[in-house]
Amino acid sequence: MPRDRETHTTALTETRSGAIPGQSCVFVVAGGTPGRHRLPEGGSLVLGRSAAADLVLPDRGVSRRHAVIRSGAALTIEDLGSANGTLVCGRRLAPGERRALVEGDVVQLAKATLIVQPVHDAEHGLVDSDELTARIERACAGSAPYTLAVLTVRGAGGGPAVVAAVLGGADAVASPESGDYEVLLRGASADAVVRAVDHLRRSGLEVQAGTAVVHKDGRDAATLRASARRRRERPDGGLALTEASMQAVHQLAERVAHSMIAVLIVGETGVGKDLIAELVHRRSPRAAAPLLCLNCAALPEALLESELFGHDKGAFTGATHTKPGLLEVARGGTVFLDEIGELPLALQAKLLRVVESRQILRVGGLEPRPIDVRFVAATHRDLATEIRAGRFREDLYYRLNGITLVVPPLRERPTEIAELARLFVDECCARLNRRPAPSWSPEALAVFARHRWPGNIRELKNAVERAVVVCTGDVLEVEHLPDTLRTEAAAEPAGEEAVLRSRLVDLDRRRIQDALDRAGGNQSRAARSLGMARNTLIARMKAYGLDVRRGP
Numbered sequence: 001m002p003r004d005r006e007t008h009t010t011a012l013t014e015t016r017s018g019a020i021p022g023q024s025c026v027f028v029v030a031g032g033t034p035g036r037h038r039l040p041e042g043g044s045l046v047l048g049r050s051a052a053a054d055l056v057l058p059d060r061g062v063s064r065r066h067a068v069i070r071s072g073a074a075l076t077i078e079d080l081g082s083a084n085g086t087l088v089c090g091r092r093l094a095p096g097e098r099r100a101l102v103e104g105d106v107v108q109l110a111k112a113t114l115i116v117q118p119v120h121d122a123e124h125g126l127v128d129s130d131e132l133t134a135r136i137e138r139a140c141a142g143s144a145p146y147t148l149a150v151l152t153v154r155g156a157g158g159g160p161a162v163v164a165a166v167l168g169g170a171d172a173v174a175s176p177e178s179g180d181y182e183v184l185l186r187g188a189s190a191d192a193v194v195r196a197v198d199h200l201r202r203s204g205l206e207v208q209a210g211t212a213v214v215h216k217d218g219r220d221a222a223t224l225r226a227s228a229r230r231r232r233e234r235p236d237g238g239l240a241l242t243e244a245s246m247q248a249v250h251q252l253a254e255r256v257a258h259s260m261i262a263v264l265i266v267g268e269t270g271v272g273k274d275l276i277a278e279l280v281h282r283r284s285p286r287a288a289a290p291l292l293c294l295n296c297a298a299l300p301e302a303l304l305e306s307e308l309f310g311h312d313k314g315a316f317t318g319a320t321h322t323k324p325g326l327l328e329v330a331r332g333g334t335v336f337l338d339e340i341g342e343l344p345l346a347l348q349a350k351l352l353r354v355v356e357s358r359q360i361l362r363v364g365g366l367e368p369r370p371i372d373v374r375f376v377a378a379t380h381r382d383l384a385t386e387i388r389a390g391r392f393r394e395d396l397y398y399r400l401n402g403i404t405l406v407v408p409p410l411r412e413r414p415t416e417i418a419e420l421a422r423l424f425v426d427e428c429c430a431r432l433n434r435r436p437a438p439s440w441s442p443e444a445l446a447v448f449a450r451h452r453w454p455g456n457i458r459e460l461k462n463a464v465e466r467a468v469v470v471c472t473g474d475v476l477e478v479e480h481l482p483d484t485l486r487t488e489a490a491a492e493p494a495g496e497e498a499v500l501r502s503r504l505v506d507l508d509r510r511r512i513q514d515a516l517d518r519a520g521g522n523q524s525r526a527a528r529s530l531g532m533a534r535n536t537l538i539a540r541m542k543a544y545g546l547d548v549r550r551g552p
Contacts, residue, residue: 045069046080047109061110067093075101075116084110090289090332132174135184136221139214146214149183150228151207182225215435219528243413249405250279257283262355262400264340265378267407270458273378274338276405280376281334289333292326297342305347309354311363327360327371334374340400341381341392352396375400410453410460418445420457424464425476426531438468439532441477442505447485474533509544512537516546 037055039045046054050064057066063082070076078098079086086093087108093099101107107114139146174182212218212227256263257280265273274293281291296304310325327335337343343351354360355375359368377400386392410417421440429437444467453459467480478486512530519525527537540546 039069039071039075042072043070045071047114048080057109057112059110059112062112066109067107069101077101077107082109129174129182132182132184133221136214136224139184140219140221140224144186147185147211148214148224148228149185149209149211150225151181151183151209180229182228213430220525223529243408243416245408246413246416249276249407252403253279253405254283256280256403256405258285260374261402262374263376263403263405264383264401265376265405265407266383267378267380268409268454268456269380270456271407271409272457273380273407274336276407277334277336277338277376277378281336284334284374286333286374290330291334291336292330293336293338294326295338297339301344301347304343305350306363308347309350309360309362310365312365322362325360325362327354327373328369330371330373332372334376337375337377337400339379340377341379341383341386345391345393348393348396352393352399355396355399410456414449417448417453417460420460421445421448421464424461425468428465428468432468434468436474436533437531438471438474438476439530439536441475442508443478444476444481447478447481447488451485451488474536505544508540509546512540512544513546 037045044054046065046068047057047062048055048064048066049057049059049062053065061084063080063084065080066082067077067079067086070078076098077086077088077093079093079095081095088099088101089106101116105116107116136146136148173184210228212224214224218224218227253263253276263277263280265276267273277293278291281287294304294307306323306325308325308327310323310328313322354371357368358372359370361368381392383392383397383401387394387397418440425437425440429435448460448463455462463482463485466482467476471477471480512526515526515530516523519529523537523541524534527534530537
């Protein structure tokens with residue numbers, strides 16, 4: 001355990017004397033020292049640097065009387081005219097402005113961060129690694145669903161305590177020697193972890209997270225920890241990145257994310273251009289502000305202009321009130337213009353002026369309004385060809401193309417197909433609450449390896465979900481695949497199919513042998529680590545000529 005764990009544990013259970021018990025509390029990180037403070041029922045809590053404040057925040061950037069939290073029928077916060085402002089979930093309050101607070105909201109006063117949480121969640125605190133292991137093993141022995149999250153937190157002090165505070169429903173948090181934070185949560189959904197990571201990043205922390213679900217991903221602490229750490233280490237948050245081409249795309253996306261340069265993402269339909277845009281936003285200094293996605297091919301021209309730039313009251317028939325456009329609403333954030341190649345020429349000219357001047361003019365408006373957004377665009381079209389054909393403006397192309405990220409099609413990433421197929425099975429089974437998840441037969445994976453995937457990852461995901469729904473057993477076979485893939489499988493020459501099947505059988509045999517070796521020959525433990533039923537494992541062992549007499 002780190003030397004400061006005892007300090008964190010003490011701070012986590014601290015409550016300011018004289019505070020009146022309430023239904024909510026704020027968890028504070030100020031000057032690197034976390035603390036928990038209950039909110040008074042039907043009263044107020046003044047936050048500030050002055051010793052007379054109800055909650056003293058020792059930060060020079062905090063005003064003497066900075067803000068006040070009031071509880072009653074609703075929980076609210078009001079800025080008291082502070083010098084440096086009060087931010088709630090990344091949005092700055094105007095002096096005297098009052099805003100409602102809900103559980104999980106992150107409030108920033110200079111370098112001090114406060115997180116609203118229910119009192120009962122705050123009672124869960126840091127434990128040592130041995131105690132967390134014992135709790136994981138108890139969860140494995142029971143039938144109730146649990147999720148283990150492994151997080152790496154860097155940045156402002158108080159990381160582990162903030163993790164404990166934000167993860168509603170956390171059973172326990174440990175901080176082992178590795179420096180990671182392990183969190184055990186009730187329930188089999190990773191949504192709580194996703195929300196927590198977003199909150200932590202808004203509070204100035206750099207976070208990477210991976211999760212593993214008890215029973216689905218493993219039935220012992222060691223297997224679950226290994227699974228969660230593998231997922232945390234994937235830089236795209238879960239997708240396989242074994243191909244050097246995709247690793248290069250993600251590394252470049254992370255580097256350009258920290259600048260204001262415009263990004264153009266190109267690639268075939270379904271390759272995951274939206275995921276790259278989200279990665280750029282989440283790794284940027286604008287991560288706490290909105291990411292607004294607009295599909296330029298999905299809206300008619302008149303509606304698209306109104307959505308982008310907004311309109312004034314009376315600008316056209318039906319405009320009964322003034323509406324700000326997306327470029328205004330996304331203040332401080334990122335605007336993702338998907339399928340920019342479909343944007344009509346008239347709107348291309350208007351967008352060019354916006355990109356150049358950083359000002360917009362609402363439909364029917366007279367005065368331009370400043371905007372503060374970063375532009376990320378994507379298209380499956382060859383914009384150079386579109387420019388020569390007169391369908392896309394060359395000047396807009398150079399404004400949006402500060403740097404180009406080219407996402408390769410799935411057929412050029414063959415080593416990722418099988419791993420993606422397994423990941424999509426896990427995701428689908430988690431949504432369907434189906435445990436254990438079925439495994440792929442070598443024959444089905446051989447069909448995947450031969451297919452050209454014109455629809456790329458989107459097509460693969462649809463094929464996987466179809467197979468999971470149709471399959472009632474423990475193994476996903478060729479018969480469970482869509483008709484197009486089964487037809488291709490039947491038409492393949494026997495020689496090529498035999499070579500592919502032999503390669504996949506050899507890979508699967510080695511995977512099973514490795515799992516048996518790690519489990520000391522115990523078939524039940526090996527089956528759990530592979531995510532398959534023991535009967536399926538035994539059948540595979542017989543088919544591959546492995547000794548089925550090894551262990552129970």
